[in-house]
Amino acid sequence: MNEALCPLLHACCVPVLGQRRALICDTQRGVLVEVPGALLRLLEEHRGLSLGAIGAASGHPEAVTAAIRRLVDEDLAFLTAHPERFPALDRSWRSPAPLLRAILERDAGSRWSLEAALAELAALRCRHVLIRTREPRPAVGAVMAAIGARHPLTVDWQLLDTAEDPAALLASWPKISSLVFHEADGVEASADGRARWTTAPLRLGAVAPASLAGMAVNVETVCEATHHHPFFNRMVTVSADGRLRNGPSTPQVFGRIGETAIAEVIASPAFRALWDAHRGRIEDCRGCAYRLVCTDGRALSLGEDGVFRAERGCALGG
Numbered sequence: 189m190n191e192a193l194c195p196l197l198h199a200c201c202v203p204v205l206g207q208r209r210a211l212i213c214d215t216q217r218g219v220l221v222e223v224p225g226a227l228l229r230l231l232e233e234h235r236g237l238s239l240g241a242i243g244a245a246s247g248h249p250e251a252v253t254a255a256i257r258r259l260v261d262e263d264l265a266f267l268t269a270h271p272e273r274f275p276a277l278d279r280s281w282r283s284p285a286p287l288l289r290a291i292l293e294r295d296a297g298s299r300w301s302l303e304a305a306l307a308e309l310a311a312l313r314c315r316h317v318l319i320r321t322r323e324p325r326p327a328v329g330a331v332m333a334a335i336g337a338r339h340p341l342t343v344d345w346q347l348l349d350t351a352e353d354p355a356a357l358l359a360s361w362p363k364i365s366s367l368v369f370h371e372a373d374g375v376e377a378s379a380d381g382r383a384r385w386t387t388a389p390l391r392l393g394a395v396a397p398a399s400l401a402g403m404a405v406n407v408e409t410v411c412e413a414t415h416h417h418p419f420f421n422r423m424v425t426v427s428a429d430g431r432l433r434n435g436p437s438t439p440q441v442f443g444r445i446g447e448t449a450i451a452e453v454i455a456s457p458a459f460r461a462l463w464d465a466h467r468g469r470i471e472d473c474r475g476c477a478y479r480l481v482c483t484d485g486r487a488l489s490l491g492e493d494g495v496f497r498a499e500r501g502c503a504l505g506g
Contacts, residue, residue, distance in 0.1 A: 191240030193267035206477025285313035294321035310339035398484035419485035
């Protein structure tokens, strides 16, 4: 390797240092690569210097050269004589829509109008909705027809059963991202993966614990998570009894659907407080190497010191 050249990570490869590990988030391939933390520190602290200069600064030039060669061989980094031509990824984040996502929960006792709630969300240019329902055989097709072609919503469904044929629903309604049937007799999936059957229980008012399988390794999440909470940001949840919350497991209630407009709720500073709770402001997450790709939605409490704390622990220990 030419020691006069400068090693740089590809812009799509975002370095993250944690207390226990260091990662490169390869947002182009959607994978996480664990690397030595000392190597990432060297590349960050001496960005723009030659390979030889970085090796000399480390005190272990041969080991550093070998480690950088591995990054180049794995197409995570490259060598250049003109580092100024390759700026780091711009991690600014903006969205013109006041609301991006929503979770709507239903059960047999739900009395609020799902169609009216969806119309409110569409008017706010909400991009995606997760409908979780324990209703017996919900009329999925009728709900999708109510959304119609004019609304920009895409919908994930989590349900127990439906009287309608899943394949026909997916063929008729391209805005259905997925149909996931919980508490099924076995595990199965359609050829395209949009319809799935799982034995897992469908629990309303809860969120899944953080897991490696749930990491969102993409540029949009990395940029959003740099400034905001990637689960709560621009999201609203409607519980089965119609209560409006930040998320399924957050305790504070901001009104009831049909009585309080969603637009009024999301304009509230108290509601928006969780939007800006990026992982660097959460005591449990600020030292985690997964903090820019984790979409964990645990309830948070804000201390008098301005630091957020999760109300239950995390098994990842990043």
